[in-house]
Amino acid sequence: MVRPPRNVSPAAARRRSLLVDALIGVAIGICAIVVAAGVGVVGFFALICVLIIIPWYLFEGGIRARRRRRPGS
Numbered sequence: 001m002v003r004p005p006r007n008v009s010p011a012a013a014r015r016r017s018l019l020v021d022a023l024i025g026v027a028i029g030i031c032a033i034v035v036a037a038g039v040g041v042v043g044f045f046a047l048i049c050v051l052i053i054i055p056w057y058l059f060e061g062g063i064r065a066r067r068r069r070r071p072g073s
Contacts, residue, residue, distance in 0.1 A: 008016070
């Protein structure tokens with residue numbers, strides 16, 4: 001393993017610290033975008049499922065209610 005030099009000027013130390021902070025910021029940003037995209041994809045498919053299942057459920061409930069009201073049919 002290579003160690004960074006011990007006799008580093010304060011300006012070089014600040015630049016190195018800024019570089020590390022920028023890299024960490026980029027990594028956090030990428031993670032946030034990936035998570036948001038994953039949530040968006042899941043939410044999109046969940047919305048499609050809800051838009052299909054709710055009308056189906058209401059339609060079947062209406063058929064059952066009609067059958068209960070007219071027992072002779």
